[in-house]
Amino acid sequence: NMIFEVQDLAVASPATVSRCGMVYVEPQQLGWRPLRDSWIATLSTVLDDESRPHLLTLFEWLVDPCVVSAAAAPPPRGRSRADPYCTLLKDVVNKHLGLKFDNVFEPPQGSELERGDVAVLRNLLYCDFQVPAADPVKYDEVTDLPKLLSVVQDYLADYNAQNKSRMDLVLFLFAAEHICRISRIIKQPYGNALLVGVGGSGRQSLTRIATFMADYKLFTIEISKSxxxxxxxxxxxxxxxxxxxxxxxTVFLFSDTQLKVRV
Known part of the structure; x- marks a missing residue:
């Protein structure tokens, strides 16, 4: 059993490398990719081969710039929090992907983006219900927001046709964004979410729609004085x-007003 330093292995023959019993590597030299690969290997039962490249692309795209951003000094006052992040993304897209940042992140509405505007990243959505009744279901990026909103409205119409308690909702883009998030959460193993908002903001209604779209059962409780x-x-x-x-x-839905005993 032989122990070699990293610099020796860099010029060693394959036979020498194969005899190594242990190699000391600094965490900085190892990097984050082995940790990513090890974690992704544990997802073999829930991550299909078609979705794996999407996840790897996101890691390669975002981790290194985000590490640099986290290590840098905080932005001065008066600058948007999204501005440094958008600057990093712009550099990655332009330099490494050979694409124009404004074209990649341009909203479907065609409105003009301002540097540092949080709307640059707001429209970056993924979901698996863009094609209703698709087999197999494909979790993919949303590239047509008006079409996504139309699909959600069709699901709402189906929900009202199949349930006695109708939900007469006016759906808009902000609601569709939350439905994408709720749908992603409830489809994860043991997924759970705490929805925060003022009364009447649609927390329960959007959860009901997301549950219906996923073809899940909805379980609620009825609170009484007894x-x-x-x-x-x-x-x-x-x-x-x-x-x-x-x-x-099954999705178990209950609100804070139903909590009678607080610990």
């Missing part, structure tokens, strides 16, 4: 039997 911890435990048993024993993908 509702106690025993009823709560019974409801938990029901949702666990439905999701686990019944093998039915």
């Amino acid at each position: 509702y106690t911890v025993n009823e709560w435990r019974d409801d938990l048993k029901k949702v666990l039997r439905q999701a686990g024993g019944g093998a039915a993908p």
Whole structure:
């Protein structure tokens, strides 16, 4: 068993390298890519071959510039927080991809972007429901926002046709963005989210639509004056039997107003 330094291995023959029992490598020399590859290898059951290149592209595209940005001094006052990030992305896109930043991040509406405007990144969305009833389902970037909004509106019409409690909602781009986020979260194993907002902002309605679009079961609880911890435990048993024993993908939805006992 032989131990060699890194500089020796750089010029060593393959036979010499194969006899190495251990190689000491500094973390800075190792880099982040082995950690990424090790993590992605654990996702073999949930990450298909078609989605893997997308994930690798995002890592290669963003990690190094973000590390540089995190190590740099904070931006001076008066500058947008998005400005340094957009500057890094612009350099990566122009220099390494050979593309024009304004063309890559131009909103579908065709409006003019200003440097440092957070809208540059707002329209970077991914979802798997752009093509309804697609088989197999493809998780891909949203390149046509008006079409995405039209698809969501069609799902809302189907929801109202199949449920007695209609939801008469006026859907707009901001709502579609949140539906993309909620949909991504609930489709992850043990995915959960805390939706924060004022009353009437659509937290429950958008969750119901995202659940319907995913073809999941929605489980809610009914709170009354006689509702106690025993009823709560019974409801938990029901949702666990439905999701686990019944093998039915389920979303458990409840609001802060339904919390009677605070710990």
